[in-house]
Amino acid sequence: MKIGNIELGDFPLLLAPMEDVSDPPFRALCKKHGADLMYTEFISSEGLIRNADKSVQKLDIYDYERPIGIQIFGDKIESMREAAAIAEAAGPELVDINYGCPVKKVACKGAGAGILLDLPKMQKMTEEIVKQVSLPVTVKTRLGWDDSTIRIVEVAKRLQDVGIQALTIHGRTRKQMYKGVADWTKIAEVKNHPDIHIPIFGNGDIDSPEKALEYRRKYEVDGIMIGRAAIGYPWIFNEIKHFFETGEKLTPPSLSDRVEAAREHLVFSVEWKGEKQGIFEMRRHYTNYFRGIQNFKPYRTRLVTSESFEELLQLLEEISQEFSDTHILLPQ
Template identity: 80%
Template sequence: MVKISNLELNEFPLLLAPMEDVSDPPFRAVCKENGADMMYTEFISAEGLIRDAAKSVKKLDIYDYERPIGIQIFGDKIESMREAARIAEEAQPEILDINYGCPVKKVACKGAGAGILLDLPKMQAMTKEIVDNVSLPVTVKTRLGWDENSIKIIEAAKRLQDVGVQALTIHGRTRKQMYKGEADWSYIAEVKNHPDIHIPIFGNGDIDSPEKALEYKNKYGVDGIMIGRASIGYPWIFNEIKHYFKTGEKLQAPDIHERVSVAKKHLDFSIEWKGDRKGIYEMRRHYTNYFRGIPNFKPFRTKLVECNDYHEIRELLDEIAARFEFSFSTTP
């Protein structure tokens, strides 16, 4: 069993990554239903929370069925991060997570996210302020370094552990790589196997199949795996990995009826949480992923992203289930 402070997780937990514009409550709902052991919110701007910006505050919404859940914050100012941590704590998550890994320019080039990897003393000082001012377990998600010439992940892990971080998730790429190239898990294994590191270490990057999850679990010895992009439009990946771990066999991929069913649930929760107009609009980005791999699906996808009426969308989803019942490939 993996423990983060007093929080007990499974023997080898599967975590849902905090993804901007993806990991909202509707998406988390379908991932939890399909086997995610612990999930995180989208990353939340510290400045937004302090200024009571509606978009940032809305991201604090969490539901009991999601637990255990972590709220993730990001920012470049120590004072702002400390205050944002206090605000996030009031939402009563199980974990407070700090984003030291976001590679996007508007975040990293301002010294937040992966940008702080260029200043490890500041990273340590910021983390200490947060740990000292909240009662929640504090965890961190980070990358290997800014670029291939500045990988200091073992030093970063030691510094974070020294100031009280209870677990660390490492994405096996540098900031410079963004999401390109292959994630290098050998560095993650170095951290996990270092004699001075005793907190749980979770690996992240490129896990897109049960076979790869098992290979990396055995090869790199991490305490658990965080899954991001592979879960978008495919929340079944969590249960598929768990089944493969237990049996060595792959579950049959979801058929068209299961895909339509989950898309409907996602749509309903999206509307419930965001309202009709925004819920329908923001759901559009998910349809392509839910129905990826279906031949001759483009006309239906076009209709789904153009339709603004809830009942018409539901009818269209029913039509998709009937139309592709026998021709749909079950390959993920």
């Protein structure tokens, strides 16, 4: 399966762009454990054209991550066009447009999922971005704003007509946020529509190899995007691939595997963001790295309160000595 000239294999597994999560340290681990295509955190078009430090830093990509897409968002067509050019200059394999973010500060200003209330503007914005860049342009979106505004087949047709080369659909509306169950039947309607010819990726609720295989067969999408299930558990990509190939589940990561992944993540996070910010942003990951470990709460508290890089490295070493695989009660 290809997006433009980007070869992704028969059934690619994509890492979702997640704000304050999908940064280079996290992406490094997901790539190591089997992600086929990854995206940056979403980047504000206004921040890019104004050269804001936070937005510009998110353009950082590394050769080992390839293929990778840079995702942008915004509500102004001209700003998005300019931001797409800046993103292209950073050297990714593709440019992705965020038409799915549900958070209030984005969607209620007409960006992200907010643009699903104005399909002509969505189409025009996409057309201008496709014209601006020479790289493939893709889109990630939701089913609609709410149940009464689901026009996802029309959305897909409009976007395909102006030249996007792949579409990822999260099977929830903006109103749902991340609650309820993702509706993959509507994703399948797009995939199986006779007028749709671009690759369609499904997103939402994939948290196990069994579910990934079930949804692959049932909804016939071209690939799956994984988001929250990969946080603190990058092994999920190779676990799914192994299950596809053999019908058997890989042995879950051991305690030493978890400690080593957390250490790698922490070291890269501090190198990339500096000690203070790197330590702070790692805190959201520890719960997932060490999920299901018996009597772990005191260590978790220390992990999320320590402000010292050296202390955290020592604490991870202590965890590796204190616990063993027998303490892991539940697999991810």
